[in-house]
Amino acid sequence: MSRQVVSALIVVDIQNGFISNVDELPVPGGHEVIPITNRLLERFAVRVASQDWHPPDHGSFASNNPGRKPFETGELGGVPQIFWPDHCVQNTHGAEFHPDFNQHLIQAIFRKGIDPLVDSYSTFTDNTGKNPTGLKGYLENLGVRELYLVGLALDYCVKFSALDARRLLPEVSVSIILDATRPVDVATGEEAKRELLAAGVRLVTSDELLLG
Ligand code: VGL
Ligand code: ZN
Numbered sequence: 553m554s555r556q557v558v559s560a561l562i563v564v565d566i567q568n569g570f571i572s573n574v575d576e577l578p579v580p581g582g583h584e585v586i587p588i589t590n591r592l593l594e595r596f597a598v599r600v601a602s603q604d605w606h607p608p609d610h611g612s613f614a615s616n617n618p619g620r621k622p623f624e625t626g627e628l629g630g631v632p633q634i635f636w637p638d639h640c641v642q643n644t645h646g647a648e649f650h651p652d653f654n655q656h657l658i659q660a661i662f663r664k665g666i667d668p669l670v671d672s673y674s675t676f677t678d679n680t681g682k683n684p685t686g687l688k689g690y691l692e693n694l695g696v697r698e699l700y701l702v703g704l705a706l707d708y709c710v711k712f713s714a715l716d717a718r719r720l721l722p723e724v725s726v727s728i729i730l731d732a733t734r735p736v737d738v739a740t741g742e743e744a745k746r747e748l749l750a751a752g753v754r755l756v757t758s759d760e761l762l763l764g
Contacts, residue, residue: 562602562700564675565709567646568650570704571650581734585702585733589653599657600675605663607642609668611669611670612671613635617635628669662686664678674715674716679712681716699721700727701733726754728756730756
């Protein structure tokens with residue numbers, strides 16, 4: 553049986569540092585997205601994951617900005633920045649995929665947030681909109697026409713990945729599977745949904761994909 557449309561699932565940052573068993577940057581309910589993500593993976597031909605992968609001296613950490621506390625705002629790399637608690641430091645437990653996530657189904661991993669001088673929420677480019685990760689070309693080479701996003705967090709990395717997908721792959725349909733994502737904060741999560749709809753991102757639920 554051949555499918556007419558190549559669909560890809562992008563699993564964003566399902567890492568210990570964003571799940572509440574680790575004291576880094578826990579996303580409320582973050583663990584709940586894992587079983588749904590695992591079931592969804594089996595339905596997709598193209599299966600990619602991203603990994604937030606910061607060096608210990610990353611400029612997005614409040615701890616590396618004297619006088620700044622976590623969740624205060626400032627600037628990094630010439631663009632607005634929220635200063636975060638230390639999270640997802642390269643080669644630490646916080647940066648590893650959560651053990652319940654079925655990572656053996658993943659075909660390619662794109663790491664981001666490596667440059668200490670600029671943050672990277674999107675899986676496509678850093679927060680200046682430059683310095684591509686290579687994901688765009690990867691998806692184009694495979695002829696992907698439909699992109700679905702899940703993971704953490706809806707109001708940051710999932711949102712900016714979806715907006716970049718609209719910007720960089722205008723011919724591709726882009727959907728976020730809402731029950732397989734969670735926001736850091738409920739209010740910014742709701743704001744993100746409005747922005748995403750306005751940009752032409754579809755907001756769907758997993759039962760549309762898992763039933764039938
Ligand atoms: C993220 C804040 C900082 C995310 C990553 O994965 O949404 N949020 N780094
Ligand atoms: Zn980060």
